[in-house]
Amino acid sequence: MAGKITGWVAFVLLTGLYVYMVVAAVGNLTQLPEMASQLGLGVNATGWFWLWLGVALPVLGYAVALLAGRKRRGGSRLLILATALAVVAALQLEISLVVPPTSFFM
Numbered sequence: 001m002a003g004k005i006t007g008w009v010a011f012v013l014l015t016g017l018y019v020y021m022v023v024a025a026v027g028n029l030t031q032l033p034e035m036a037s038q039l040g041l042g043v044n045a046t047g048w049f050w051l052w053l054g055v056a057l058p059v060l061g062y063a064v065a066l067l068a069g070r071k072r073r074g075g076s077r078l079l080i081l082a083t084a085l086a087v088v089a090a091l092q093l094e095i096s097l098v099v100p101p102t103s104f105f106m
Contacts, residue, residue, distance in 0.1 A: 007074045014081045018062045021088065025054035036105055047104030054092060061088035 029051045033043045043051070065084035069077035 004074075007078065010078050011081070014078065014085060015062075017085055018058050018088075021058035021085075021092070022055060025051075025058065025092075029055055032104065041105040043104055044106040050095065050099055050104065053095070057088050057091055061085065 032047075032051060036043055061084040062081075065081045068084075069080040072080070
């Protein structure tokens, strides 16, 4: 019984981290254009692409992890979710390091 509760708690925590990534990306999506307009700038098509990709990556990663762990045991599902979370976080970090912030604005 304690193992099932621990597994569910871990699942809820991992899901919460995915939700946090999506909420942060939506915050960027809504706040960056507003801040740019206050500076007299606008977001170009490339900037919109990177902003929407930041929202889509965690959602896609979570969906793929759930599909990959569909017929596996609880521990394997948690490892797949954690691995996908790490991959999504690494991709988002890499994007933020490789894409210069000035390429977002026109």
